[in-house]
Amino acid sequence: MLETEELSKSFKGITAVEGVNIYMEKGESIGLLGPNGAGKSTTISMISSLLRPDSGDVRLYGKSVIQEPNAIRRVLGMVPQEIALYQELTAYENLKFFGRIYGLRGKQLEAKIQEVLELVGLTDRQKQLVRTYSGGMQRRVNMAAAMLHNPEILIMDEPTVGIDPQSRSHILEMVRELNQKQGLAVLYTSHYMEEVERLCDRLYIMDHGRVIAAGTKEELKSILSGEEAILIDLERPNGGLFNELEANQAIIQTIETEKGLKLIVPKGSKMLAEIFQAAERNDAQILRVNVQVPTLEDVFLHLTGRKLRD
Ligand SMILES: Nc1ncnc2c1ncn2[C@@H]1O[C@H](COP(=O)(O)OP(=O)(O)OP(=O)(O)O)[C@@H](O)[C@H]1O
Structure with missing residues (x-):
């Protein structure tokens, strides 16, 4: 039409x-x-x-x-x-x-x-x-x-x-x-x-x-079908943890969120133990961890490297 x-x-x-x-x-x-x-x-x-x-x-x-x-x-x-x-x-x-x-x-x-x-x-x-x-x-x-x-x-x-x-x-x-x-x-x-x-x-x-x-x-x-997101709620923001995870080659993307961090990782990668160890090293208090299938927001981030709204 x-x-x-x-x-x-x-x-x-x-x-x-x-x-x-x-x-x-x-x-x-x-x-x-x-x-x-x-x-x-x-x-x-x-x-x-x-x-x-x-x-x-x-x-x-x-x-x-x-x-x-x-x-x-x-x-x-x-x-x-x-x-x-x-x-x-x-x-x-x-x-x-x-x-x-x-x-x-x-x-x-x-x-x-x-x-x-x-x-x-x-x-x-x-x-x-x-x-x-x-x-x-x-x-x-x-x-x-x-x-x-x-x-x-x-x-x-x-x-x-x-x-x-x-x-x-x-x-x-x-x-x-x-x-x-x-x-x-x-x-x-x-x-x-x-x-x-x-x-x-x-x-x-x-x-x-x-x-x-x-x-x-x-x-x-499906662009992100090979990936999943790990949501980490932190007691307070922790720059050291962010930097360490961002430098980790196994993590595709590390994003700061309102409550803590969001990591985009390859599907099925067993990252949780590594994340907790990194938290301990950086004296970061993890309140909650959630694994999520990708959202359209993640697709946007993946394509542009930026969030939709800053
Ligand atoms: N009349 C205009 N004169 C000069 N620049 C313009 C004009 N209209 C749009 N632009 C520029 O063109 C680009 C695209 O703007 P546009 O308004 O189409 O974006 P948008 O996606 O609709 O964003 P928004 O949600 O802010 O409206 C921007 O860089 C904007 O500054």
């Missing part, structure tokens, strides 16, 4: 996106995952025809979006990262305004406004000024606005950044239902691994403007 061909974009000599190929089938839920500055927003701006690529193209049902931008605007609902609403109008008035831009009028517009308000759970609050809403509620109005023209594809740019946990959970649930029950195709960008794991069928991992890995969650995790 939708695909990009070698999309590239630079800003004043800085490469934001380079050679990105992404495709999306009808009704699919795709995640675009990467740290800040990876090029996610730039990519979706080009997909939605808001930004012209330096080279490459976007195709909707085989036709170039650059040549026919209106075709994608008709089928696409876009929820931008920034809240794009009139603060001094009510949610209802905002939706009326956006509905008119989409060419909706009269009873049809009225019915659609009520339908999308219901969808985002704001029917009861529709007559209140948007500025009195929480960030999460404003984001929900943004989503409602993106749904007014019955889009086939919903693109969401980090929709849960900076909002309260209740609204976050509400948004995730809503997106899942729209995708699974109504067959809406979703392109979801995030730097929260758990969100894309919950929502998306397939993932593209971006870093420094490029797609560095793509596939289903299972496919991506």
Whole structure:
């Protein structure tokens, strides 16, 4: 249905996106995952025809979006990262305004406004000024606005950044239902691994403007199928232990965590005795040790050498 061909974009000599190929089938839920500055927003701006690529193209049902931008605007609902609403109008008035831009009028517009308000759970609050809403509620109005023209594809740019946990959970649930029950195709960008794991069928991992890995969650995790993670909770951080483990050739990666350390080791390697000996040598108090199968977070770390969020 939708695909990009070698999309590239630079800003004043800085490469934001380079050679990105992404495709999306009808009704699919795709995640675009990467740290800040990876090029996610730039990519979706080009997909939605808001930004012209330096080279490459976007195709909707085989036709170039650059040549026919209106075709994608008709089928696409876009929820931008920034809240794009009139603060001094009510949610209802905002939706009326956006509905008119989409060419909706009269009873049809009225019915659609009520339908999308219901969808985002704001029917009861529709007559209140948007500025009195929480960030999460404003984001929900943004989503409602993106749904007014019955889009086939919903693109969401980090929709849960900076909002309260209740609204976050509400948004995730809503997106899942729209995708699974109504067959809406979703392109979801995030730097929260758990969100894309919950929502998306397939993932593209971006870093420094490029797609560095793509596939289903299972496919991506199989990159690390030969590895496992050992989580070590320490009474307090211990630099000596970290340095010793980091220097150990048998350990693939040593990462500091909130509670202590995480080691990526070859599957089945019998490292525990060695870890306890190292702890003793460094006077480190181990509270708990857990062995874990790799997560998508580990896959990201493996591919980039960095954590998703610092
Ligand atoms: N309009 C612009 N002018 C100059 N540089 C830009 C512009 N838009 C993006 N960039 C740069 O391009 C790179 C990619 O940015 P982009 O916003 O696409 O990343 P992102 O993955 O969406 O990150 P974030 O989560 O922070 O939005 C960054 O280095 C950014 O500073």
